[in-house]
Amino acid sequence: MTQIREIQWLDDAARADPVTPIPPGPAIPWRVNLYRIPWLRALLESRWPQFLVRSQTLAGFIFIIAAGLFGSRVGSHNFAIIFVWIAWWSALKLAFIPFGGRTWCSVCPIPLPGEWLQQGGILSKGKGLGLGRRWPNRLKGSWMQSGAFLLIGLFSALTLTDPRVTGWVLLGLFGLAIGLSLVYEHRAFCSYVCPIGGFSGMYAQTAPLELRVIDAEICAKHGEKSCYQACPWGLYPVAFRDSAACGLCMECLRLCPKDNLALNLRPFGTDIRKTKISNRLDEAFLALVMLGSALAFAAVFVGQWGWLKSAAFAIGSLPWLGYVAGFLTLNLLVLPGLFILAVWMGKKFTGKQIYLRREIASQAQALLPLGLMAWIAFTVSFALPKLGFVLGVVNDPFGWGWHLLGTASIASMPDVSGFSAVLQVCLLVVGLFWSGNVLRRLSGSDFRRVAPVLAFCLLFSLSMLWMLVG
Amino acid sequence: MKILHLWRWAVLGGLALAVLFIPFPASATAPTERIFHIDAQRFEYTPSTLTVNPGDRVTIELTATDVVHGLAIDGYDLAMTADPGQTARLTFVADQQGSFRFRCNMTCGNLHPFMLGKLKVGQNLLLWRAVGLFGLVLLAGVWRWRK
Numbered sequence A: 001m002t003q004i005r006e007i008q009w010l011d012d013a014a015r016a017d018p019v020t021p022i023p024p025g026p027a028i029p030w031r032v033n034l035y036r037i038p039w040l041r042a043l044l045e046s047r048w049p050q051f052l053v054r055s056q057t058l059a060g061f062i063f064i065i066a067a068g069l070f071g072s073r074v075g076s077h078n079f080a081i082i083f084v085w086i087a088w089w090s091a092l093k094l095a096f097i098p099f100g101g102r103t104w105c106s107v108c109p110i111p112l113p114g115e116w117l118q119q120g121g122i123l124s125k126g127k128g129l130g131l132g133r134r135w136p137n138r139l140k141g142s143w144m145q146s147g148a149f150l151l152i153g154l155f156s157a158l159t160l161t162d163p164r165v166t167g168w169v170l171l172g173l174f175g176l177a178i179g180l181s182l183v184y185e186h187r188a189f190c191s192y193v194c195p196i197g198g199f200s201g202m203y204a205q206t207a208p209l210e211l212r213v214i215d216a217e218i219c220a221k222h223g224e225k226s227c228y229q230a231c232p233w234g235l236y237p238v239a240f241r242d243s244a245a246c247g248l249c250m251e252c253l254r255l256c257p258k259d260n261l262a263l264n265l266r267p268f269g270t271d272i273r274k275t276k277i278s279n280r281l282d283e284a285f286l287a288l289v290m291l292g293s294a295l296a297f298a299a300v301f302v303g304q305w306g307w308l309k310s311a312a313f314a315i316g317s318l319p320w321l322g323y324v325a326g327f328l329t330l331n332l333l334v335l336p337g338l339f340i341l342a343v344w345m346g347k348k349f350t351g352k353q354i355y356l357r358r359e360i361a362s363q364a365q366a367l368l369p370l371g372l373m374a375w376i377a378f379t380v381s382f383a384l385p386k387l388g389f390v391l392g393v394v395n396d397p398f399g400w401g402w403h404l405l406g407t408a409s410i411a412s413m414p415d416v417s418g419f420s421a422v423l424q425v426c427l428l429v430v431g432l433f434w435s436g437n438v439l440r441r442l443s444g445s446d447f448r449r450v451a452p453v454l455a456f457c458l459l460f461s462l463s464m465l466w467m468l469v470g
Numbered sequence B: 001m002k003i004l005h006l007w008r009w010a011v012l013g014g015l016a017l018a019v020l021f022i023p024f025p026a027s028a029t030a031p032t033e034r035i036f037h038i039d040a041q042r043f044e045y046t047p048s049t050l051t052v053n054p055g056d057r058v059t060i061e062l063t064a065t066d067v068v069h070g071l072a073i074d075g076y077d078l079a080m081t082a083d084p085g086q087t088a089r090l091t092f093v094a095d096q097q098g099s100f101r102f103r104c105n106m107t108c109g110n111l112h113p114f115m116l117g118k119l120k121v122g123q124n125l126l127l128w129r130a131v132g133l134f135g136l137v138l139l140a141g142v143w144r145w146r147k
Helices: A004-015 A038-045 A047-070 A079-100 A103-107 A112-119 A143-154 A163-183 A188-193 A195-204 A216-221 A226-230 A251-255 A282-302 A306-313 A318-350 A356-386 A388-395 A417-443 A447-469 B002-021 B125-146
Strands: A209-213 A261-265 B033-041 B044-046 B049-052 B057-064 B069-073 B078-082 B087-093 B098-103 B116-121
Touching: A038 A047, A038 A251, A047 A079, A047 A103, A047 A112, A047 A163, A079 A103, A079 A163, A079 A195, A079 A356, A079 A388, A103 A195, A112 A163, A143 A188, A143 A195, A143 A282, A143 A318, A163 A188, A188 A195, A195 A282, A195 A356, A209 A216, A226 A251, A251 A261, A282 A306, A282 A318, A282 A356, A282 A447, A306 A318, A306 B044, A318 A356, A318 A447, A356 A388, A356 A417, A356 A447, A417 A447, A417 B098, A417 B125, A447 B125, B002 B125, B033 B049, B033 B069, B049 B057, B057 B069, B057 B078, B078 B087, B098 B125
Parallel strands: B033 B057, B049 B116
Antiparallel strands: A209 A261, B033 B044, B057 B087, B069 B078, B069 B098, B098 B116
């Protein structure tokens, strides 16, 4: 994360470790500034196009909550379940994140009412409400987002299939986002609590889109710092080292008087081409939680083990407690333990004096392409066979027997199993290759330093492969 | 050096093509008659994995023990339905090799979309070819390290 008040902390952490060898970074990859394209610039400069999309997503979100709370209890016949967990969740993983990073965050409806109250207006700022407190230092980082994602995993079998629970969860998130906006400054909910924000932010580092300053010297000489003043997230673009924190709201682009900000198209994975200079473990932990959750979700939702599905579904029962124990053991002990062991072994193999904590943070970058591809491969299994439900719930969103589109008779879903299995293999192969490439860049010529983490990546890929096509 | 580099990639490409397209030896087992009795209840098939050889004549007897359940096999375009307490039968020839999911095709509860089982017909060639590709990915990585 690159919040302005955290920069000093990052730099101090880096200076505390003078011995870790940092291989020379790769040449700066090519960039294309999309903000120079006239029609796109016009779309981004005005707040109206974004507001129109935001109002649509907000209306859709409220409709989804209503469908969840008042519609059919049968998940496959309810708009809330199908649109949130099949359509939106798939679109996020198959399109928004891999190609646009945090673009979803720029139109996400959940924080909007809170932000409007906080800034005292919708399109312009007025006398806002709220206490404007600073987010507590001890809660910074992505620890809470990891925790929230683990909570989703613990209750996933119920949340993803019961419209009432989905409705209440979304309503709860809505209330929480508004509440946090009224107590804390900026987008505290998005930056530190939202599990999807953590998911999107982490994998946004692999995406071919970034917002960056063009010339840092110009910013240094500009005393007003309009971009920082305008940013609803409280970020200072000069400090961006990656795309994890920026929600792409475009306010800095709109308000920079020097026209010194760019929305760049860049090569995939640009942010993970260099050694991390921080000692922060929260991002490494989040990356491991994402891997563990992908494995667990694959086992529950696309595995053939009915007893596991029943255990995950029966919240509060003894089998569910067993599922909780297994899920938490995988995410909190097995995967982190194996990863730390792999990094430690690499440190021993190479024989050099390496600071373990920074090495964990650095090598964890290799888990990003691995995790992203694993989640996409899982989504192919999870969502493609169920896309046919989308037409059904558009025709009858509440499951009350409506025929809005007259498509009730179109019930068959295309059999995509053969295609999807080949696609999943390709995705996992790409993920492993990409992770290996990240490790190669991180290690320079010292293969022994990263060989154990490469073995960890292979083990994870084989597990996902067996789960999805075995 | 450049020639060596190209040579390595050519070898790697050749190996990838071999992994993808070299035919595996066919099963020597003669096709037989296979009968499976499956109990379907609340998001679970018992047994949940059926293993047969290519060419086997497979009969599935599906008994629903709580509510109406169905069984549709991916890739085979086959489906059946069983009412509570009733047994339905389906016979087919397992003429496609690989691992196929079968899933409930009658809405039976919250986890209905995820009520799945697996039909394994002979070797799962896709799985083994994928493992081979993983090996090649590692080989490519090691070669690039040594470059």
